[in-house]
Amino acid sequence: MAIERTFSILKPDATERNITGAINALIEKAGLRIVAQKRIRMTREQAETFYAVHKERPFFGELVDFMISGPVVVQVLEGEGAIAKYRDVMGATDPSKAADGTIRKAHAKSIGENSVHGSDAAETAKIEIAQFFSGNEIVG
Numbered sequence: 690m691a692i693e694r695t696f697s698i699l700k701p702d703a704t705e706r707n708i709t710g711a712i713n714a715l716i717e718k719a720g721l722r723i724v725a726q727k728r729i730r731m732t733r734e735q736a737e738t739f740y741a742v743h744k745e746r747p748f749f750g751e752l753v754d755f756m757i758s759g760p761v762v763v764q765v766l767e768g769e770g771a772i773a774k775y776r777d778v779m780g781a782t783d784p785s786k787a788a789d790g791t792i793r794k795a796h797a798k799s800i801g802e803n804s805v806h807g808s809d810a811a812e813t814a815k816i817e818i819a820q821f822f823s824g825n826e827i828v829g
């Protein structure tokens with residue numbers, strides 16, 4: 690399998706509880722490398738653009754409000770099959786359905802405040818990385 694890059698966000702519920710290091714430890718234990726990382730506060734416009742695919746969903750307003758409610762850590766992760774691997778490490782969107790050993794099982798508070806985001810496909814990974822990082826900020 691090829692070396693890929695995926696985009697990750699440690700969401701406001703993670704920064705609020707000071708568990709970004711605990712989550713990074715699970716990411717690294719899975720064999721993914723954090724090749725770019727910065728702590729930012731998303732603007733409403735950035736969050737709306739980022740989650741535009743969900744704009745017709747009933748939870749869209751709540752999701753955007755949550756994503757701008759505190760700092761987030763945006764990351765680029767690199768590794769063999771990184772996109773699917775990180776989705777596995779994250780676990781199901783709803784933490785009550787997430788498998789043992791996953792980030793969301795261990796840390797997520799609810800289906801909305803679920804600690805992490807990870808890209809769902811190669812094309813979205815590319816778009817999401819470019820929304821938050823310039824090429825010289827990614828050091829593999």
Ligand code: ATP
Pocket residue numbers: 743748751752781782800801802803805806807808809
């Ligand atoms: P993400 O895109 O953040 O990695 P995901 O791909 O597992 O998560 P999506 O279906 O893309 O899940 O939903 C995006 C985000 O919207 C979820 O991570 C969660 O924060 C929020 N969300 C999804 N479903 C609900 C819901 N029913 N109620 C509240 N928030 C939700």
Ligand code: MG
Pocket residue numbers: 809
């Ligand atoms: Mg998603």
